[in-house]
Amino acid sequence: MPANNPLPGVPLVESPLFRSMLDDLGLSPEERRIATDLHERGYAVIDFPDPAIGERVDRIKKRLAPRFGIDPNDTSTRLETGGLQRVQDAWREDEDVRAIATNPAVLSLLERLYGRPAIPFQTLNFPIGTEQKLHSDSNHFSSIPERFMCGIWLAMEDVHADAGPLTYAPASHKWPIVSNLMIGRRGTGGALQSAQDPFEDVWNAMLAASGSQQEVLLIRKGQAMIWAANLLHGGSVQTDHSRTRWSQVTHYYFEDCIYYTPAFSDEALGDLAVRSIFNIAADRPQPNLYLGEVLKAKDDGARDEAGTGRRRFPWQRKPRPAGRLQPQAELPGDFDAAAYLRLNPDVAEAGMDPAEHYRTFGYREARPYRQG
Numbered sequence: 001m002p003a004n005n006p007l008p009g010v011p012l013v014e015s016p017l018f019r020s021m022l023d024d025l026g027l028s029p030e031e032r033r034i035a036t037d038l039h040e041r042g043y044a045v046i047d048f049p050d051p052a053i054g055e056r057v058d059r060i061k062k063r064l065a066p067r068f069g070i071d072p073n074d075t076s077t078r079l080e081t082g083g084l085q086r087v088q089d090a091w092r093e094d095e096d097v098r099a100i101a102t103n104p105a106v107l108s109l110l111e112r113l114y115g116r117p118a119i120p121f122q123t124l125n126f127p128i129g130t131e132q133k134l135h136s137d138s139n140h141f142s143s144i145p146e147r148f149m150c151g152i153w154l155a156m157e158d159v160h161a162d163a164g165p166l167t168y169a170p171a172s173h174k175w176p177i178v179s180n181l182m183i184g185r186r187g188t189g190g191a192l193q194s195a196q197d198p199f200e201d202v203w204n205a206m207l208a209a210s211g212s213q214q215e216v217l218l219i220r221k222g223q224a225m226i227w228a229a230n231l232l233h234g235g236s237v238q239t240d241h242s243r244t245r246w247s248q249v250t251h252y253y254f255e256d257c258i259y260y261t262p263a264f265s266d267e268a269l270g271d272l273a274v275r276s277i278f279n280i281a282a283d284r285p286q287p288n289l290y291l292g293e294v295l296k297a298k299d300d301g302a303r304d305e306a307g308t309g310r311r312r313f314p315w316q317r318k319p320r321p322a323g324r325l326q327p328q329a330e331l332p333g334d335f336d337a338a339a340y341l342r343l344n345p346d347v348a349e350a351g352m353d354p355a356e357h358y359r360t361f362g363y364r365e366a367r368p369y370r371q372g
């Protein structure tokens with residue numbers, strides 16, 4: 001760790017002082033290459049540092065395949081593409097998923113790259129391409145200070161070009177993190193459904209204006225890509241619907257931050273959609289910290305009906321902004337909070353309370369709220 005870093009609130013690997021500190025990060029030549037790629041391009045491809053990774057991913061695929069109706073011996077079936085085909089937080093019941101998320105060599109590397117201990121807080125296992133539109137994870141998983149977040153996408157099989165590989169815009173992590181204010185909208189008080197949709201036009205416009213070419217990630221089983229919080233990425237179109245694209249994504253935050261969803265926040269008004277995250281490696285909830293001090297959010301009565309541990313509250317006690325949309329609809333008797341999050345991944349990704357979302361937006365949009 002550099003002895004004198006005058007910018008501790010900026011990840012080392014994203015710091016304007018990166019070059020001057022690179023020799024002090026304790027990196028091997030390969031790690032130096034990874035750090036430089038992340039700094040310059042916003043992503044780095046690595047060989048996942050686990051000698052047992054091949055057997056691990058085979059075991060995970062075998063366990064998860066039946067959930068998606070996938071028969072590894074039958075490649076003639078048409079597979080359903082899309083973001084709904086995923087298992088979130090399989091680490092809770094799958095030791096191999098957990099071992100990947102908490103890999104000590106990865107955690108050590110991330111700590112040296114970011115200057116703070118890394119916190120794996122969410123896993124996603126995808127059997128096939130997501131075709132998720134281009135986005136920045138900063139709009140889903142932001143932190144104060146910003147950019148203390150990254151993702152790792154592990155290939156659980158060789159990625160085929162027709163299987164809808166991950167796609168990304170190199171160096172787009174250097175662009176501004178597009179905030180609500182930049183696009184002239186409030187995060188609270190409107191009929192908001194998605195942390196991503198309102199930003200898509202401007203991301204695409206910036207991409208076109210930059211002249212930068214999107215790339216696709218064609219890596220082999222056991223390789224992985226680390227990407228910076230603000231790198232634009234998504235799932236490309238799956239052209240061969242018989243192909244799987246097994247992968248595991250682990251999302252990481254870093255210590256001593258406030259974790260929140262900016263799309264549903266008005267920062268300047270002190271209204272933050274704060275997340276309650278779980279540190280998978282330490283096996284405990286991770287507190288929101290502001291310069292080492294626990295953030296004392298005053299509970300304004302927001303409920304956590306689904307037991308997700310996520311609540312939305314203003315972190316300063318103040319009157320609700322006028323015009324804020326209040327939940328209106330009754331919750332149906334057969335409302336299944338877990339199914340709602342599964343069927344509406346944008347709600348899950350935004351960290352919103354499923355019942356509150358349904359009662360405010362979901363009922364009007366006739367969103368599905370139970371299986372079958």
Ligand SMILES: O=C(O)CCC(=O)C(=O)O
Nearest residue numbers: 130131132166234235249
């Ligand atoms: O795997 C994909 O296609 C996209 C995944 C992604 O955007 C994420 O997990 O942050």
Ligand SMILES: [Fe+2]
Nearest residue numbers: 135136137233
């Ligand atoms: Fe993402």
